[in-house]
Amino acid sequence: MTSTMHDVARIAGVSVKTVSNVINDHPHVRDETRRRVRAAIEELGYRPNLSARGLRSGKTGIIGLAVPELRENYFAELADAVIRVAGSRGLGVVVEQTGGDRDAELRSISGARLRFTDGILFSPVALGQRDVHLLDVPFPLVLLGERIFDGPTDHVTMRNVDAASAAVGHLLSLGRRRTAVIGARDDADEVSSAVLRLRGYRSALAAAGITADPALVRSASEWTPRGGMQAMQRLLDEGHELDGVFALNDAMGLGVLRALQDAGRRVPEDVAVIGFDDVDEGRYAVPSLSTVDPGRDEIARTAVDLLVERIDEKGTRRPARTVTTGFRIVVRESTGGRAESTRPAVPATA
Amino acid sequence: MTSTMHDVARIAGVSVKTVSNVINDHPHVRDETRRRVRAAIEELGYRPNLSARGLRSGKTGIIGLAVPELRENYFAELADAVIRVAGSRGLGVVVEQTGGDRDAELRSISGARLRFTDGILFSPVALGQRDVHLLDVPFPLVLLGERIFDGPTDHVTMRNVDAASAAVGHLLSLGRRRTAVIGARDDADEVSSAVLRLRGYRSALAAAGITADPALVRSASEWTPRGGMQAMQRLLDEGHELDGVFALNDAMGLGVLRALQDAGRRVPEDVAVIGFDDVDEGRYAVPSLSTVDPGRDEIARTAVDLLVERIDEKGTRRPARTVTTGFRIVVRESTGGRAESTRPAVPATA
DNA sequence: CTGAAAGCGCTTACAG
DNA sequence: CTGAAAGCGCTTACAG
Numbered sequence: 001m002t003s004t005m006h007d008v009a010r011i012a013g014v015s016v017k018t019v020s021n022v023i024n025d026h027p028h029v030r031d032e033t034r035r036r037v038r039a040a041i042e043e044l045g046y047r048p049n050l051s052a053r054g055l056r057s058g059k060t061g062i063i064g065l066a067v068p069e070l071r072e073n074y075f076a077e078l079a080d081a082v083i084r085v086a087g088s089r090g091l092g093v094v095v096e097q098t099g100g101d102r103d104a105e106l107r108s109i110s111g112a113r114l115r116f117t118d119g120i121l122f123s124p125v126a127l128g129q130r131d132v133h134l135l136d137v138p139f140p141l142v143l144l145g146e147r148i149f150d151g152p153t154d155h156v157t158m159r160n161v162d163a164a165s166a167a168v169g170h171l172l173s174l175g176r177r178r179t180a181v182i183g184a185r186d187d188a189d190e191v192s193s194a195v196l197r198l199r200g201y202r203s204a205l206a207a208a209g210i211t212a213d214p215a216l217v218r219s220a221s222e223w224t225p226r227g228g229m230q231a232m233q234r235l236l237d238e239g240h241e242l243d244g245v246f247a248l249n250d251a252m253g254l255g256v257l258r259a260l261q262d263a264g265r266r267v268p269e270d271v272a273v274i275g276f277d278d279v280d281e282g283r284y285a286v287p288s289l290s291t292v293d294p295g296r297d298e299i300a301r302t303a304v305d306l307l308v309e310r311i312d313e314k315g316t317r318r319p320a321r322t323v324t325t326g327f328r329i330v331v332r333e334s335t336g337g338r339a340e341s342t343r344p345a346v347p348a349t350a
Numbered sequence: 351m352t353s354t355m356h357d358v359a360r361i362a363g364v365s366v367k368t369v370s371n372v373i374n375d376h377p378h379v380r381d382e383t384r385r386r387v388r389a390a391i392e393e394l395g396y397r398p399n400l401s402a403r404g405l406r407s408g409k410t411g412i413i414g415l416a417v418p419e420l421r422e423n424y425f426a427e428l429a430d431a432v433i434r435v436a437g438s439r440g441l442g443v444v445v446e447q448t449g450g451d452r453d454a455e456l457r458s459i460s461g462a463r464l465r466f467t468d469g470i471l472f473s474p475v476a477l478g479q480r481d482v483h484l485l486d487v488p489f490p491l492v493l494l495g496e497r498i499f500d501g502p503t504d505h506v507t508m509r510n511v512d513a514a515s516a517a518v519g520h521l522l523s524l525g526r527r528r529t530a531v532i533g534a535r536d537d538a539d540e541v542s543s544a545v546l547r548l549r550g551y552r553s554a555l556a557a558a559g560i561t562a563d564p565a566l567v568r569s570a571s572e573w574t575p576r577g578g579m580q581a582m583q584r585l586l587d588e589g590h591e592l593d594g595v596f597a598l599n600d601a602m603g604l605g606v607l608r609a610l611q612d613a614g615r616r617v618p619e620d621v622a623v624i625g626f627d628d629v630d631e632g633r634y635a636v637p638s639l640s641t642v643d644p645g646r647d648e649i650a651r652t653a654v655d656l657l658v659e660r661i662d663e664k665g666t667r668r669p670a671r672t673v674t675t676g677f678r679i680v681v682r683e684s685t686g687g688r689a690e691s692t693r694p695a696v697p698a699t700a
Numbered sequence: 701c702t703g704a705a706a707g708c709g710c711t712t713a714c715a716g
Numbered sequence: 717c718t719g720a721a722a723g724c725g726c727t728t729a730c731a732g
Contacts, residue, residue: 002488004725015703020727028701050466051404052725055708060401061466062412062444069430071630076426080419083447092444092466094412097433116400116411116442138352225634258636280421281631284575286608354709365719370711378717402709405724 003044012040023048062092063307064117066108068100068125072224073251073279075123078144081300082121089308091118102126109137119307124148129191140310142303146193154306155322158294160193163327164200164246165207167274167292170329171244172208174336176272179205179244180216182231183223183252197248197276215240220252228252232259243271250275250282253289257334273334287333295325353394362390373398412442413657414467416458418450418475422574423601423629425473428494431650432471439658441468452476459487468661471653474498479541490660492653496543504656505672508644510543513677514550514596515557517624517642520679521594522558524686526622529555529594530566532581533573533602547598547626565590570602578602582609593621600625600632603639607684623684637683645675 009016022037054060067075098104119140136152143155185194220227247253253275275291282289331337359366372387404410417425448454469490474497485501493505535544570577597603603625624640632639681687
């Protein structure tokens with residue numbers, strides 16, 4: 001039925017070793033031989049059996065990506081970027097969803113799937129700093145995010161504190177002195193996006209000589225539009241004065257916009273709003289949502305390359321490395337910038 | 351380093367065959383033996399090598415999902431659903447992005463990845479009816495969507511015409527007599543979501559004795575918020591009277607909402623708007639977007655189960671089957687319904 | 701530069 | 717019910 005290297009070798013009149021050399025672009029094959037082998041491959045429609053190759057070489061050419069949920073835009077866009085980069089490196093990506101569940105996160109790095117992927121990119125949301133010892137696994141693992149630092153594995157993270165500080169600095173530069181923060185969390189013993197971004201908020205205010213009003217520091221039930229909307233509604237209901245909002249992610253920022261509009265507050269005239277993540281939706285919101293671009297493509301590229309390095313590593317293992325990616329403040333309508341989506345010079349055909 | 355079945359067999363004092371029987375839940379193993387084998391597996395941290403199993407059994411336990419782009423919400427949510435269902439069937443999912451590119455779509459079913467996945471779920475957007483012969487591939491393939499019908503493979507599709515007709519019927523029931531459609535395309539020789547949904551629009555109007563005004567039938571440069579917004583802006587600029595809009599997907603519907611608001615039209619008072627797809631964002635838009643729920647979970651479940659059936663198929667191959675899933679009209683604020691996101695009875699901790 | 705052969709770790713007839 | 721052995725399709729030392 002399906003043909004093997006032996007069939008190709010027979011048709012081409014060479015040994016399987018030579019076929020293997022051609023397939024894997026090894027040197028020392030005469031051009032004429034290479035041509036004959038290629039023709040035989042074409043003729044038979046031969047495709048290497050990846051299981052056999054994997055068994056022999058100890059590699060499958062597949063990496064795992066463990067994220068909470070693809071229906072969260074941030075992770076869909078991250079997965080999109082990771083799949084692109086991995087594809088360009090000749091790797092397939094098995095996407096696993098943990099649902100932000102601790103057990104599922106543990107399972108994804110338990111090794112149950114170990115002999116199936118060559119390594120895993122892992123974005124935890126349930127595991128935290130106290131679980132750092134669980135990351136000492138016997139296979140290549142690259143950690144994403146800011147739940148766990150100083151672990152035994154390579155780690156790609158963003159400048160959460162600095163970026164949050166810059167976002168609040170942007171609101172300050174617009175003259176906003178009463179900026180609320182939505183999505184805060186102040187667990188002393190946890191390091192998370194929430195904690196780091198809140199730290200950036202505080203340091204920006206402190207640098208401007210402003211005392212943060214505790215009433216303006218709000219948690220959200222979940223980091224979604226719904227969570228942001230509800231937190232904002234409560235804040236408005238309580239009657240606090242405010243002229244700016246820093247939503248710790250764009251999803252909540254979209255909910256904040258809605259709550260403000262429902263309450264008849266004008267954005268950005270009455271209240272300027274900035275989010276974090278730069279998901280596509282923010283660009284199309286009314287008004288469009290200013291945000292922090294955390295450099296998702298750079299994160300994906302860096303993470304895949306670190307993982308590939310680890311997979312290719314022979315005996316000598318280099319020490320764990322932490323890479324911090326850059327960021328950019330994206331000014332849109334919600335802080336007085338212009339919408340990016342303008343009419344095209346040439347209208348599309350109607 | 352990593353242990354094998356032989357190690358387990360040695361520790362447990364049984365043959366590898368028995369270990370295999372235990373791992374694969376085969377009968378005819380005494381409880382006591384089973385316990386000993388399990389203990390040995392535990393002790394060694396043994397995990398089956400999936401490459402070896404794949405080589406021997408001819409299966410990898412991985413299926414492929416080929417979609418345009420995960421950053422499009424519809425496909426992120428579809429992938430989310432497929433990964434959940436596949437996981438419950440013990441299968442991993444390699445996600446491949448075609449970018450809606452013809453060559454990439456062909457590559458995804460060319461068999462280059464064949465011996466790597468047990469089968470593929472394929473959602474084409476570039477290939478069309480004329481490419482139907484290309485689907486006659488020597489591995490399990492399940493087609494999603496409405497680009498190609500009557501092909502040689504199993505096919506899962508939704509009731510596009512009926513659902514679109516019901517959406518427009520909903521607008522008619524609100525008394526809207528001048529409903530525009532956004533995202534139309536009228537290629538006589540192509541069957542696509544656009545063509546089918548447009549057909550539903552026409553049949554609903556016809557059933558109500560209304561002549562469709564060609565000026566209200568609009569294409570969009572792309573099926574995105576931007577495309578919807580631009581198409582709506584042009585429609586408004588041209589000064590046509592209208593009181594309803596049927597956006598052929600939610601992404602365009604979100605852009606339509608924005609264009610209407612920019613133009614000072616009230617939704618739904620002046621113009622009622624309904625989309626198609628039921629992506630999460632529509633629920634959080636201001637106003638929330640009415641839509642057609644095409645039953646994404648049902649699509650995912652059906653597609654995975656058909657693929658599993660094909661993979662497990664021995665000699666006798668049953669004929670290709672087409673499954674059509676159900677739909678539901680979701681009435682939200684943009685057509686006068688209530689927002690679904692209400693305040694929680696119990697506020698989250700602040 | 702090329703060929704014959706071993707072996708990666710499983711599963712599965714085949715004997716017993 | 718259990719064991720010994722073949723073989724899935726590759727890659728890679730090892731000879732030549």
